[in-house]
Amino acid sequence: MSHSFYYMARDQLQALINELRARGYQCIGPQVRDGAIVYDSLADCTQLPRGISEHQSPGRYVLSENNSQRYFSWANGPQAIKPYVFAPRESLWRCEKDNTGQLRFTDLKPAPGPVAIIGVRACDLAALYIQDKHFLQEEKKDPYYLARRQKLFLVAVNCTHAADTCFCASTGDGPRASYGYDIVLSELDDGFLAHGLSDKGLELIKQLSTSPPTETQLQQADEEIQHAARRQTRRLPSRNLKQALFNNLEHPRWEEVAKRCLACGNCTSVCPTCFCHAEDEEPALDGSGSEYFRQWDSCFTQGHSYIHGITIRSTTAQRYRQWLTHKLGSWHDQYGRSGCVGCGRCITWCPVGIDITEEAAAICGENIDA
Amino acid sequence: MKPKIAVHKFASCDGCQLAFLNAGEDLLTLAGMVDIIHFTEAGPIDEETEVDIAFVEGSITTPADCNRIQRIRKNSRYLLTIGACATAGGLQALRNFANAKEWVASVYAAPEYIQSLATSTPIREHVKVDLELWGCPVSAKQVLRAVHDLLFGVTPKVELDKVCMECKRQRHVCVMVSKNIPCMGPVTRTGCGAICPQVGRGCYACFGPAENSNTGAMGVWLQGLGLMPEAIAKRFLFINSEAPEFRAAGTQWKSK
Numbered sequence: 198m199s200h201s202f203y204y205m206a207r208d209q210l211q212a213l214i215n216e217l218r219a220r221g222y223q224c225i226g227p228q229v230r231d232g233a234i235v236y237d238s239l240a241d242c243t244q245l246p247r248g249i250s251e252h253q254s255p256g257r258y259v260l261s262e263n264n265s266q267r268y269f270s271w272a273n274g275p276q277a278i279k280p281y282v283f284a285p286r287e288s289l290w291r292c293e294k295d296n297t298g299q300l301r302f303t304d305l306k307p308a309p310g311p312v313a314i315i316g317v318r319a320c321d322l323a324a325l326y327i328q329d330k331h332f333l334q335e336e337k338k339d340p341y342y343l344a345r346r347q348k349l350f351l352v353a354v355n356c357t358h359a360a361d362t363c364f365c366a367s368t369g370d371g372p373r374a375s376y377g378y379d380i381v382l383s384e385l386d387d388g389f390l391a392h393g394l395s396d397k398g399l400e401l402i403k404q405l406s407t408s409p410p411t412e413t414q415l416q417q418a419d420e421e422i423q424h425a426a427r428r429q430t431r432r433l434p435s436r437n438l439k440q441a442l443f444n445n446l447e448h449p450r451w452e453e454v455a456k457r458c459l460a461c462g463n464c465t466s467v468c469p470t471c472f473c474h475a476e477d478e479e480p481a482l483d484g485s486g487s488e489y490f491r492q493w494d495s496c497f498t499q500g501h502s503y504i505h506g507i508t509i510r511s512t513t514a515q516r517y518r519q520w521l522t523h524k525l526g527s528w529h530d531q532y533g534r535s536g537c538v539g540c541g542r543c544i545t546w547c548p549v550g551i552d553i554t555e556e557a558a559a560i561c562g563e564n565i566d567a
Numbered sequence: 568m569k570p571k572i573a574v575h576k577f578a579s580c581d582g583c584q585l586a587f588l589n590a591g592e593d594l595l596t597l598a599g600m601v602d603i604i605h606f607t608e609a610g611p612i613d614e615e616t617e618v619d620i621a622f623v624e625g626s627i628t629t630p631a632d633c634n635r636i637q638r639i640r641k642n643s644r645y646l647l648t649i650g651a652c653a654t655a656g657g658l659q660a661l662r663n664f665a666n667a668k669e670w671v672a673s674v675y676a677a678p679e680y681i682q683s684l685a686t687s688t689p690i691r692e693h694v695k696v697d698l699e700l701w702g703c704p705v706s707a708k709q710v711l712r713a714v715h716d717l718l719f720g721v722t723p724k725v726e727l728d729k730v731c732m733e734c735k736r737q738r739h740v741c742v743m744v745s746k747n748i749p750c751m752g753p754v755t756r757t758g759c760g761a762i763c764p765q766v767g768r769g770c771y772a773c774f775g776p777a778e779n780s781n782t783g784a785m786g787v788w789l790q791g792l793g794l795m796p797e798a799i800a801k802r803f804l805f806i807n808s809e810a811p812e813f814r815a816a817g818t819q820w821k822s823k
Contacts, residue, residue, distance in 0.1 A: 230740065231739070231740040231742075231745065231746075231767060232740060232745035232746050233740040233745045235738070235740065256743075256744055256788075257744060257747075258741075258744050258745045259745070275740060275741070276738060280738060285735070285736035285737070285738065286736050455781075456781075456783070456784060457784050458781065458784065459729075459731075459753035459754065459780075459781045459784055459785060459788075460729070460779050460781060461729045461731035461732075461752065461753035462728070462729065462731055462732045462735070463731050463735060463741060463753075466731070466732065466735030466736070467735065477724070480712075480715055480719075482593050482596050482597060482600070482711050482714070482715050483596050483599075483600060484715070484719060492736055493732070493735065493736050494732075495732060498727070498728050498729075498732065499727050499728075499778045499779060500727065500728070511779070512779070513779060513781065545744065546741055546744050547744075548731075548741065548743045548744060548750075548753050548788065549753075549784055549788045
């Protein structure tokens, strides 16, 4: 492994951004906004959250300064890759009536330029893999998702800091980024270890000022990732919980969690694997045309289970059960793995702090580890 | 013949009528599609002619209002409420939780000349309402969509989801989680475009309760954020205090 790592000083991150921008990439990266670390356009390293840590607990996210020179000494924010491939809202097509009364349809498929996202985490990459499986199934690839996905260049960063809500070590999705990226960085006190996975990634690293890493640097990077794994206290098994959950469809816990749950959909919106959307149209007032769009939906909304006059899941207990049994159970049938990557966002960003690991354990009982 | 519409005003601030006047180019399109029979704020005054769609802004607060809304109902094929006052009593419905007579006496030098009811009530408590558009104020988009749907003979689409859904689509950071700001988004109907969280403020529940709102858990969490029961009651009993879900939750916290 060691031969494929390159050491680069901290200033080379700006050089990497410059190289990407010179190649026409719009760079997206983490930065502090509104009390959280969010992803937005990035031109300069000074925008990065240098010396910032975040503390996460159920229903709580707080930033603090840590006096470090590091850019990535935090675990995650409310979103990462998902909005850049699966748009929160996008128009799909437009229909207009011309002078002769004929209808004309226009495809509104996006034609994005190349986008490089810097600072994505192992959990985000695992989630992207799942979203790819959903949106890019053979024979029915989603053209809107595909257009953006094809233009993506990903610079991952290995996690050295786990939030209290993180449990990627138990799902097997982190904290080390092991696939799906172009370049991965391990941040050290004075710079980075960089590894290129794709040809594009390798070629870019070669443009930077690098040197072979020392054995100590490699060990330290490795130790910090292991530390991030050891620090995690929550856990959720990655194995198929379908039977354990489906055997407990009448468990009293569903009603109990429904008493606390606001059914607001924040968990599904911040979940990097949730892909549900609703489609609707926006007609012109005079009926001359109509624009058809889709937007993020959630199994916690009424519309999600509304079918011709009937709402299948009218109660929060049914909606929460739908979410959990799908995410951790029937997801395996569809995508060959669990729908949870252990990022813990649904725990942190639930306004009332409902913890998926706690609920799953309560419902599956001792079967959770079976 | 073009369909006829009317815009009526009861106890209100007139802000919802502005949804029409602020519609810009769409207002001209609308004027080409319908005959605006009655719309005092815009000019035409004729309450007696029968119309296809009557928009009603404001709540019922006087004996005269009680009679006028009956006449309007009789003259209208569809009756739509626009805004919090017409739909859920409005801010002035706070009198329903107090002694209205005392309030009048404390404000007016000669209260015997004031003919107002002890309550401010939503239109649906007086006549059949075909569609309720929530909001304080409603938006031009909401109103025009309802007009479009009715004119084209489709069931009007109304928002049911919580503000949180739109807030997250716009990628705002949750103010409750990151800043401990009490936000009514999780129990409030979307439609405003999540404008308060966008500027770092909590939602004020202007659009009334969303479907399947868990006001119980919401109140308990607000208490956890440090709000006293009286303050929690005020969150529910504010702009839409006559919405049944908010009224029940607010009354409960008020009595604690």
